[in-house]
Amino acid sequence: MSANGLEFNKVAASVLLAGIIAMTSGIISEGLYAKGEGEHGKEEKRGFSIEVADAAPAGGAPVADDKPVDIAPFMAKADVKAGEGLIKKCTSCHTFDKGGKNGVGPNQWGLVGSHFGHKDDYTYSAAIMAVKDRKLDAQGLSDFLANPKKDVPGNKMSFAGISNPQDxxxxxxxxxxxx
Ligand code: HEC
Incomplete structure (x- = not known):
């Protein structure tokens, strides 16, 4: 093969390679874009929220938006200290001490094991009163806190939810x- 032929082959090979790279990255970015757009659309439907939901947990754990997650296995390895830190997400609207004042939301002393609308001196929305019989045990609370607006549509708690089941x-x- 002549020197020129070899040179031509190199050029042809790199043109081909560039084409392949362009194609694959096009396919990848198209996939990313489509996914991002879908999530954005969903985000907007949540309306006015104080904070956005946490990122989905790594490792492909189920996302709260779909079926309710069985919280029992997560409760089994729950970390009380870590939970104490997470209460900051709630204290702008709720007090948690015994006899604490109702704020934007009701005082939540004794919340676990109670039921929706458990505080007689707080004016809940009609949406919450309609599900008053629903128990707020670990599973009930988990279902609500995963996505409050979806779990009890029309309730007035402006909180996007905690999507990580371990949290x-x-x-x-x-x-x-x-x-
Ligand atoms: C932006 C204010 C706000 C934040 C933040 C907030 N809540 Fe609420 N929450 C409310 C309001 C208001 C209600 C009453 C909803 C209604 O009557 O429709 C409520 C209701 C609830 C209920 C419904 C049942 C009942 O009987 O009280 C639970 C459970 C609850 N909150 C727990 C929490 C927890 C736990 C957090 C933190 C992870 C939290 N909330 C964060 C405002 C808030």
């Missing part, structure tokens, strides 16, 4: 010490 379990474990 929910940690928080519930801490809340259950407050009784």
């Amino acid at each position: 929910r379990a940690n928080l519930i474990a801490y809340l259950s010490t407050l009784k």
